Amino acid sequence: MTRGYRLYYWPGLPGRGELVRVVLEDAGAPYEDVARLPEAEGGGVTAVLPFYEGRAPGHPIFAPPVLVVDEELVLAQTPTICLFLGRRHGLCPADEPGWLHANQLQLTLSDLVDEVHQTHHPIAVSLYYEDQKEAALACARAFREQRLPKYVRYFERVLQHNGGDVLVGDAVSYVDLTLFQLLCGLEYAFPRAMAQLAPEVPGLLALRDRVAARPKLAAYLASPRRMAFNEDGIFRCYPELDGAI
Amino acid sequence: MTRGYRLYYWPGLPGRGELVRVVLEDAGAPYEDVARLPEAEGGGVTAVLPFYEGRAPGHPIFAPPVLVVDEELVLAQTPTICLFLGRRHGLCPADEPGWLHANQLQLTLSDLVDEVHQTHHPIAVSLYYEDQKEAALACARAFREQRLPKYVRYFERVLQHNGGDVLVGDAVSYVDLTLFQLLCGLEYAFPRAMAQLAPEVPGLLALRDRVAARPKLAAYLASPRRMAFNEDGIFRCYPELDGAI
Numbered sequence: 001m002t003r004g005y006r007l008y009y010w011p012g013l014p015g016r017g018e019l020v021r022v023v024l025e026d027a028g029a030p031y032e033d034v035a036r037l038p039e040a041e042g043g044g045v046t047a048v049l050p051f052y053e054g055r056a057p058g059h060p061i062f063a064p065p066v067l068v069v070d071e072e073l074v075l076a077q078t079p080t081i082c083l084f085l086g087r088r089h090g091l092c093p094a095d096e097p098g099w100l101h102a103n104q105l106q107l108t109l110s111d112l113v114d115e116v117h118q119t120h121h122p123i124a125v126s127l128y129y130e131d132q133k134e135a136a137l138a139c140a141r142a143f144r145e146q147r148l149p150k151y152v153r154y155f156e157r158v159l160q161h162n163g164g165d166v167l168v169g170d171a172v173s174y175v176d177l178t179l180f181q182l183l184c185g186l187e188y189a190f191p192r193a194m195a196q197l198a199p200e201v202p203g204l205l206a207l208r209d210r211v212a213a214r215p216k217l218a219a220y221l222a223s224p225r226r227m228a229f230n231e232d233g234i235f236r237c238y239p240e241l242d243g244a245i
Numbered sequence: 246m247t248r249g250y251r252l253y254y255w256p257g258l259p260g261r262g263e264l265v266r267v268v269l270e271d272a273g274a275p276y277e278d279v280a281r282l283p284e285a286e287g288g289g290v291t292a293v294l295p296f297y298e299g300r301a302p303g304h305p306i307f308a309p310p311v312l313v314v315d316e317e318l319v320l321a322q323t324p325t326i327c328l329f330l331g332r333r334h335g336l337c338p339a340d341e342p343g344w345l346h347a348n349q350l351q352l353t354l355s356d357l358v359d360e361v362h363q364t365h366h367p368i369a370v371s372l373y374y375e376d377q378k379e380a381a382l383a384c385a386r387a388f389r390e391q392r393l394p395k396y397v398r399y400f401e402r403v404l405q406h407n408g409g410d411v412l413v414g415d416a417v418s419y420v421d422l423t424l425f426q427l428l429c430g431l432e433y434a435f436p437r438a439m440a441q442l443a444p445e446v447p448g449l450l451a452l453r454d455r456v457a458a459r460p461k462l463a464a465y466l467a468s469p470r471r472m473a474f475n476e477d478g479i480f481r482c483y484p485e486l487d488g489a490i
Contacts, residue, residue: 142369
């Protein structure tokens with residue numbers, strides 16, 4: 001048995017896979033990012049497709065990311081993978097009320113990720129953005145004006161209620177790492193909307209900077225392993241959806 | 246301190262609150278369904294609003310349902326509440342790989358719930374259905390033709406891979422209870438689409454019937470506490486979204 005972590009996620013976009021990577025990297029946990037290996041070494045989309053199409057061995061998976069642990073535990077659903085890693089690597093409160101609270105916050109961050117995706121795909125994931133652009137414009141407007149402010153104000157409140165340093169517990173957790181990645185993505189996809197909201201969420205932005213400065217994560221962010229946002233991912237820079245056109 | 250469970254959820258619709266209720270009822274756990282009490286006794290929408298608007302005491306909540314445990318633990322996010330209840334009441338595998346697997350399946354069921362909601366609200370939760378009906382028709386069509394079949398076939402595969410009796414572990418878990426409620430809702434909202442898919446998912450339909458026959462749940466379903474689906478909830482009977490008009 002080979003001990004260690006193997007991550008399976010679409011190789012061309014950061015997406016939800018990046019939420020797992022920032023936890024692995026901050027934990028200093030070695031992992032094989034399987035689909036980013038060359039096809040000849042078992043990488044590429046070919047490595048991920050079996051999980052998407054129900055052909056992979058083991059219990060069925062609905063969609064990537066998938067984390068295989070020590071070749072025996074097969075985890076899917078980003079919040080579940082992150083909860084597992086957080087508990088194992090000291091990036092999560094250890095007591096049950098604490099990790100349940102972490103999971104609750106993580107699921108609300110996950111809902112926000114879903115709503116970001118919905119801004120460019122309100123009708124169907126199977127259609128191109130261009131084929132649902134009119135609905136996307138309306139959806140993105142409601143997102144910028146109502147949902148995004150509600151979410152970021154909420155998380156600022158959570159932060160202040162917890163003392164202002166971290167979202168849950170008394171040390172940086174995987175929830176803070178997810179918040180970091182989410183704020184990076186929001187600033188990429190909605191720079192105007194986020195600039196308007198910035199004065200209301202100083203605590204969140206300071207937390208993002210503290211997280212980014214953590215030595216292992218900073219080393220990752222400066223490495224070629226860190227993937228840039230692009231228009232295949234969840235966070236897409238379409239200026240018209242940011243109200244800029 | 247008053248020991249016990251208090252549930253806070255919008256009183257006029259089954260929604261996500263019902264996913265919590267079926268676990269509480271099957272567990273035989275007494276609970277106060279606060280918002281369904283008369284306003285004069287502290288019930289009604291007034292009881293829920295503070296959690297929605299960030300005015301409730303304790304750590305901030307983004308949205309109901311909320312379960313308060315023994316007046317001290319405040320849980321939100323349906324999958325987190327259900328995981329807690331499942332672990333506490335023997336409705337969940339006890340070992341960590343088991344409950345992580347349960348949580349993973351629950352999050353995929355939760356994604357399906359979100360996509361059902363999106364069929365009638367593809368643009369914005371703040372708009373009426375009638376004001377986003379054109380997008381809803383297109384969204385619902387993609388849901389019926391692509392997403393719904395993918396989800397129910399996936400869960401049938403999960404069930405068969407686990408031996409055919411239950412979705413995870415070796416006894417009925419909160420995941421099976423959620424599946425039950427989801428299938429009820431899907432048959433209410435998409436009777437045509439579900440009738441077409443029925444021959445492909447005999448295991449799921451048999452599991453639904455076994456769950457419905459469990460004594461405590463059956464007693465609940467026959468009681469006035471059980472709330473009918475309606476057009477304010479997640480599962481809405483709009484025949485045009487089922488392809489019937």
